[in-house]
Amino acid sequence: MTTIDVDGLAGQMLAAALPMLSKSAMDARAFAEVEFTKIALTIRSIGEQVASGQLTEQQATLLLDMQTHASKNVLLTLEGLALLGAEAAMNAALGAVKTAVNTAVGFALIA
């Protein structure tokens, strides 16, 4: 069995994991920008409806509460996407380890 180069292995793991994290972050950012813009536009519209007398204060409160729940759902999706990004990064890093270990032992120890 050849010696496992710890520094080289760490570098391979990092190289495999970073693109996954980067891709996940870009995807989450694009999603958040679109959805938060929609929420901001709706909140502005609610304010205009109150000002023009189309909505009572109580009705506006209900509509704003709906926006709050919508914002929470956007944030929860971001949390989920972050978990998926971390998961993909970890699996990519472990995939790099698989290659390194199989090379070190000289046969396909890990299928």
Place this chain on the structure above:
Amino acid sequence: MTEQQSGSFWRSLTAFLILPGTVAFLVPLLLKPDAGSVHGDGLAVLLIGVALLLWCVRDFHVIGRGSLAPWAPPKRLVIVGLYRFSRNPMYVAVLVILAGWALAFRSTTLAIYAACVAIAFHLRVVLNEEPFLARTHGAEWTMYRARVPRWLIPRALLLAALVVSVGCAVRLIGDYDDTLDRGVTAVQQQTELYLMHLRSAPGAPFDRAFHDSVAASLVVLKTRAAALPTYAIVTQQLGNLQAQYSDFRRLDSSMARPFPAAAIGSVESSIAVSVESILKLELALKRGSSPPASTPPPER
């Protein structure tokens, strides 16, 4: 079997039942949770530990002519079998068994117990057993100690950890669920039809049947999400969607007719953002396939 051999065998058996029997089986059985399923991966680890332990006990009895009990130690230094890789494979085997218990029941209590036992084993080996072996076996012990590590060969341990890690893909959140995807989409479709009707006929009265139908669908979907493994995020999202529909119900029932078009737009937008958030995550849970981009916001 001579009388001496028979006595030695019974001493070994008694010691096995009293010592590992108590530490590795009786106490975990008392500490294990009463409810909850037993996981097969933990049982597999536990059985590996039992096999390692029995191997060590056999070597102690056959090669060392003694037992694992302090009152009947081996007469010869045992350096065969698993003792070629670790000076204390019996303790390692017991810790593997305890790890198996903790894994089988996903129990923090059992994991803490295993950690406490590991510390106790280490202290006993360092403070008591190694000085005794040095006194009893002299040069033979010194040579053996120089050749074999106290616990496990670090490289073998590292490799084993890597093999276990790489063998199991990490899963931090549940898988895509087609029923939830379709269910949430159906609720949104039902809502769009209702809002389109309100737009075209702003004087249409409050429709209790629509709100009851959506509420019932969301209860079913949330119950399903709560039952799926590692689905807490989607379950919370469905709870937020329920709260939104509850607000919409109150708004719809209290709003004078004709229903203002701008208010319909605000309702539609907030529900659409929530549904898109849920579906975005659901599609991402397919893992590997590219989820579609969000619908762009309307022109300002």
